[in-house]
Structure formats: structure tokens, C-alpha cells
Amino acid sequence: MSKVNAVVYTSNTGHTYEYAKMVAEYTGLPVYSLKEKNKLQKNSSVIYMGWLFAGTVKGYRKAIKRFKVAAVIGVGLCGTGELTEKVRISNLIPENVALFTVQGGMNHGKLKGINKLMINALMKSMSGKSDMSKEEAERLALLRQGGYFVSRDNLADFFKWYNTNNI
Ligand SMILES: Cc1cc2nc3c(=O)[nH]c(=O)nc-3n(C[C@H](O)[C@H](O)[C@H](O)COP(=O)(O)O)c2cc1C
Structure with missing residues (x-):
């Protein structure tokens, strides 16, 4: 290198x-x-x-x-x-x-525009899942809490x- x-x-x-x-x-x-x-x-x-x-x-x-x-x-x-x-x-x-x-x-406080929209959409789609695994639930909690x-x-x-x- x-x-x-x-x-x-x-x-x-x-x-x-x-x-x-x-x-x-x-x-x-x-x-x-x-x-x-x-x-x-x-x-x-x-x-x-x-x-x-x-x-x-x-x-x-x-x-x-x-x-x-x-x-x-x-x-x-x-x-x-x-x-x-x-x-x-x-x-x-x-x-x-x-x-x-x-x-x-x-x-979350620093996110704006498309990035904020994308994260909000991701949280919404993840939380709509009925049979969430433990890992998915943890990932969603982390995403929400920041x-x-x-x-x-x-x-x-x-x-x-x-x-x-x-x-
Ligand atoms: C729209 C969007 C998409 C993201 N995609 C990923 C991802 O694919 N994988 C990941 O680990 N983090 C993802 N993140 C989280 C960011 O990478 C994380 O918040 C990072 O610390 C941001 O760094 P920065 O503060 O330098 O911008 C995403 C965040 C946003 C807003």
C-alpha cells in the first residue's frame, strides 16, 4: 500500500x-x-x-x-x-x-428532507410487521430511540x- x-x-x-x-x-x-x-x-x-x-x-x-x-x-x-x-x-x-x-x-433531530422521510417510512413499515423476530424488534427499538x-x-x-x- x-x-x-x-x-x-x-x-x-x-x-x-x-x-x-x-x-x-x-x-x-x-x-x-x-x-x-x-x-x-x-x-x-x-x-x-x-x-x-x-x-x-x-x-x-x-x-x-x-x-x-x-x-x-x-x-x-x-x-x-x-x-x-x-x-x-x-x-x-x-x-x-x-x-x-x-x-x-x-x-432524529438532525435529520432533514429525504433522509428523514426514508427513516420514518422504514420505521412505519417495520412496525407494521405482525410476526417480528426478536432481532427485528430490537432493530426497530434502536431506530426509534436513536x-x-x-x-x-x-x-x-x-x-x-x-x-x-x-x-
Ligand atoms: C436514510 C438513511 C439510511 C440509512 N441506512 C443505513 C444502513 O443501510 N445501514 C446502517 O447501518 N445505518 C444506516 N443509516 C444510519 C446512519 O448511517 C447513521 O445514522 C450514521 O451514524 C450517520 O452518520 P453521520 O452522522 O455522519 O451522517 C441510515 C440513516 C439514514 C438517515
């Missing part, structure tokens, strides 16, 4: 931004929002971080057009380390690119990967 130059992120309600700052602090790399992509040279090697949106990593497709993405961190409501295989397939992330998922949270789960511990696997690979 070529030496990584920066951390680039896309965040909607702030969880991914919080994680991006932690990664930047740990690695000593500069951190940029994907909107600031022109501040970085084309083909720079980056750690890309985006929030999970219906199984996709927001901004990933745009990021690969400009940068060499060395690793991807998806921030979702799912548990840390969950969904990685699904996310890899849905986003066409090559096998040689390291992929991590970390739990961010759900802040919460903030950002923690440096959730980045442990990423830090291990970074220390082993960025030499």
Missing part, C-alpha cells in the same frame, strides 16, 4: 465527522470533507469514511473518481464490524481495499490495520 496522504469523509449528522477527527488524530493525517476534494491532489492515497445509507457508503463512488482509496470506513447504525460483506458487494469495493464498519448513531455510539474503541480494528499496513 502506498503511504496514505489524508482522511476524507462525508457526514450528514456528524457521527462520521467525529470518527474522521479521531482517525486524523491517531494517524497524524490531515482531514478533509469530500466537498473539499479539490484541496487534495488527484490520485492522493486516502482513507475514505462515509455514513451508511441503505447499504451504500455515501460519497465512495465520487471519492474513487479522484483518489486512490486505501481503506474504507462505513459509519452506520449497525454494530461495529457488522455488514462488511454486504457493504463490500453493494459498493463494489475491491477485495484488496480494507473495509471497516463502525457504529455511529441516529440523531442514540450516540461513537467511541474510539470502535476503531480498534482499523488502527490495527493501519499500524500493520501503512509502513
